[in-house]
Amino acid sequence: MNTAYVALGSNMGDRAGYLQKALREMSHEQAIRIGLVSSIYETEPVGVESQPYFLNMAIAVKTDEPADGLLEKLQSIELRLDRVRNKERNGPRTMDLDILLFNDENMEKNGLCIPHPRMHERAFVLVPMAEIAPREVIPTDKQTIEHLLYSMPERLRKEVRLWKRQGQGEEFGLFEN
Ligand SMILES: Nc1ncnc2c1ncn2[C@@H]1O[C@H](COP(=O)(O)OP(=O)(O)OP(=O)(O)O)[C@@H](O)[C@H]1O
Numbered sequence: 001m002n003t004a005y006v007a008l009g010s011n012m013g014d015r016a017g018y019l020q021k022a023l024r025e026m027s028h029e030q031a032i033r034i035g036l037v038s039s040i041y042e043t044e045p046v047g048v049e050s051q052p053y054f055l056n057m058a059i060a061v062k063t064d065e066p067a068d069g070l071l072e073k074l075q076s077i078e079l080r081l082d083r084v085r086n087k088e089r090n091g092p093r094t095m096d097l098d099i100l101l102f103n104d105e106n107m108e109k110n111g112l113c114i115p116h117p118r119m120h121e122r123a124f125v126l127v128p129m130a131e132i133a134p135r136e137v138i139p140t141d142k143q144t145i146e147h148l149l150y151s152m153p154e155r156l157r158k159e160v161r162l163w164k165r166q167g168q169g170e171e172f173g174l175f176e177n
């Protein structure tokens with residue numbers, strides 16, 4: 001069984017609804033078991049700044065799939081959630097599902113890069129990851145998530161604000177009224 005961490009992001013339409021649907025779709029996949037789930041954060045757009053704020057979160061999953069098989073499943077979920085591909089890089093999207101870490105693998109194969117090459121510089125990834133896996137080591141940096149988070153300028157951490165706090169460890173608890 002493999003352990004992976006997945007980042008979720010949405011900044012178009014019903015953002016929380018898309019996060020909820022993505023979790024539901026993942027939970028319906030036989031090959032994916034959802035573990036720890038972070039709170040939801042509202043985050044200032046990084047890269048292309050003239051776009052709506054994102055909702056971001058991170059989750060741990062267990063899967064029998066190898067990394068490329070997991071990515072395939074995540075991309076098909078993105079498409080089912082109204083994602084239009086081949087649009088502007090870093091631009092607005094209904095749902096973005098990125099593999100952050102996959103076991104302690106360090107690989108680049110067929111365009112898939114693990115760990116996600118930009119995760120260590122993104123507060124919108126490190127803040128939710130620090131909630132569920134602060135001691136996890138990024139194999140490329142050989143640093144823990146919490147070390148990377150607290151080494152980054154405070155200004156960047158402040159662009160990430162708690163939007164909905166995770167409650168009792170049940171992934172859909174986040175979306176109950
Ligand atoms: N670890 C990874 N997780 C998800 N996709 C990856 C990963 N490594 C490489 N990719 C590839 O990146 C491609 C571009 O993904 P996408 O369009 O979501 O980029 P982006 O979200 O705009 O930018 P970023 O990758 O910086 O978040 C995907 O088609 C996928 O094949």
Ligand SMILES: Nc1nc2c(c(=O)[nH]1)N=C(CO)CN2
Pocket residue numbers: 008009010043044045046047048054056089090091096124
């Ligand atoms: N705040 C925030 N900014 C982004 C995000 C994201 O998920 N959140 N995703 C991007 C492309 O993957 C580019 N910029």
